[in-house]
Amino acid sequence: MMKSVRVVVVGAGVIGFSTAVCIVEALPFCSVTLMADKFSPNTTSDGAAGILFAAQFPDIPLQRQKHWFKDSFDHLLAIAQSQCAPEAGVMLSSGWQIFKEVPAVKKPFWSEFVIGFRLMTDVELKRFPDHKFGQAFTTLKCECSTYLPWLEKRFRKAGGQVEQRKVNNLQELSNSFDIIVNCSGLGSKALVGDTQVYPVRGQVLKVEAPWVQHFIRDGDGTTYIYPGIRSVTIGGTRQEGDWRLQVDDRDTKGILERCSRLEPSLNKAKILSEWVGLRPSRKNPRVEREVVELQGRPVPVVHNYGHGGWGVTLAWGTALDTLGLVKQSLHEMAPQPKL
Numbered sequence: 001m002m003k004s005v006r007v008v009v010v011g012a013g014v015i016g017f018s019t020a021v022c023i024v025e026a027l028p029f030c031s032v033t034l035m036a037d038k039f040s041p042n043t044t045s046d047g048a049a050g051i052l053f054a055a056q057f058p059d060i061p062l063q064r065q066k067h068w069f070k071d072s073f074d075h076l077l078a079i080a081q082s083q084c085a086p087e088a089g090v091m092l093s094s095g096w097q098i099f100k101e102v103p104a105v106k107k108p109f110w111s112e113f114v115i116g117f118r119l120m121t122d123v124e125l126k127r128f129p130d131h132k133f134g135q136a137f138t139t140l141k142c143e144c145s146t147y148l149p150w151l152e153k154r155f156r157k158a159g160g161q162v163e164q165r166k167v168n169n170l171q172e173l174s175n176s177f178d179i180i181v182n183c184s185g186l187g188s189k190a191l192v193g194d195t196q197v198y199p200v201r202g203q204v205l206k207v208e209a210p211w212v213q214h215f216i217r218d219g220d221g222t223t224y225i226y227p228g229i230r231s232v233t234i235g236g237t238r239q240e241g242d243w244r245l246q247v248d249d250r251d252t253k254g255i256l257e258r259c260s261r262l263e264p265s266l267n268k269a270k271i272l273s274e275w276v277g278l279r280p281s282r283k284n285p286r287v288e289r290e291v292v293e294l295q296g297r298p299v300p301v302v303h304n305y306g307h308g309g310w311g312v313t314l315a316w317g318t319a320l321d322t323l324g325l326v327k328q329s330l331h332e333m334a335p336q337p338k339l
């Protein structure tokens with residue numbers, strides 16, 4: 001069959017690949033190209049802890065955020081429970097989120113989608129003497145350095161094409177493509193001139209501690225311990241507006257101190273690696289469609305970026321929304337019957 005509509009997805013992080021897979025699998029009459037300057041293992045997504053839970057964005061309807069979370073959770077849960085789990089890098093993960101003060105919202109909006117959400121008992125909290133309140137639940141961990149190559153294989157198998165290239169502006173794409181999908185994360189600052197997107201620097205370490213089997217996260221977001229398939233990710237930092245990609249030894253020291261306070265046995269763990277990533281942050285993620293005049297012709301541009309610290313969590317859900325926006329564009333491009 002002739003592939004008549006040419007779609008380009010810019011970005012090879014978890015948002016770009018999730019979106020590209022959703023489009024290529026749902027719209028076989030489109031030719032889909034994924035284009036990016038950096039691929040796994042060199043994207044921000046590659047170093048993310050990849051745990052699924054989220055903060056609430058201020059201006060996106062709660063119902064939409066619930067959909068994003070649930071669609072992503074159900075998609076990754078099906079993978080975690082299938083034979084593909086090890087090659088996709090997705091696993092179930094149980095543990096605790098603990099708080100020094102009782103939070104205003106005791107049950108976050110996603111509590112109905114994770115497995116077995118409950119408040120911790122006093123006996124469980126005894127282990128964390130600085131903390132007064134906690135939530136226990138089972139969620140998922142999606143390790144992007146494994147998941148991205150797996151998604152790329154799935155994308156190519158469905159007929160998708162991949163090109164390594166830096167896109168300097170959208171005009172460059174308008175002769176070769178009919179629809180542009182922008183999943184360029186922090187790159188959107190330069191690519192589409194979005195002044196609302198900014199970096200929040202995060203440093204994490206990977207340590208060898210196979211005896212640590214449960215995640216522990218301080219609800220203030222400063223400190224976390226996430227056991228993974230081959231190592232435990234411990235963190236973190238949240239430095240707004242900080243573009244430094246180098247490892248900072250003071251951050252390493254702080255992470256080790258804070259994490260060892262929550263899990264003293266980590267003092268004995270061997271450090272395997274240190275990593276810094278810049279979260280593509282925005283007050284609200286931008287998942288929307290516009291029509292832009294490029295080289296004298298209107299071109300549909302669908303945006304999906306700005307997920308901050310929750311891109312792995314929301315990737316599949318926002319990718320499905322983006323697919324819906326691409327379908328709307330196709331509908332508008334179709335020749336209208338003459339009356």
Ligand SMILES: Cc1cc2nc3c(=O)[nH]c(=O)nc-3n(C[C@H](O)[C@H](O)[C@H](O)COP(=O)(O)OP(=O)(O)OC[C@H]3O[C@@H](n4cnc5c(N)ncnc54)[C@H](O)[C@@H]3O)c2cc1C
Pocket residue numbers: 010011012013014015016035036037038039043044045046047048049050051052053165166167168183184185186187188191201202203204235236276277278279280305306307308309310311312313314
């Ligand atoms: C320390 C840390 C821990 C984290 N932990 C978690 C977690 O536990 N759970 C969670 O949900 N999230 C977590 N995150 C957040 C998560 O990493 C991000 O939300 C997610 O990776 C964003 O994905 P992305 O695809 O938008 O961006 P990226 O992974 O940065 O990908 C952007 C892509 O766009 C391409 N690109 C950009 N500009 C251009 C251009 N002009 N031309 C061509 N290509 C371009 C890049 O090359 C790249 O391929 C964490 C982040 C950090 C830093």
Ligand SMILES: O=C([O-])CC(=O)C(=O)O
Pocket residue numbers: 049051202217221224235236279308309310
């Ligand atoms: O906050 C967390 O638990 C992990 C995360 O998403 C991040 O560091 O961005």
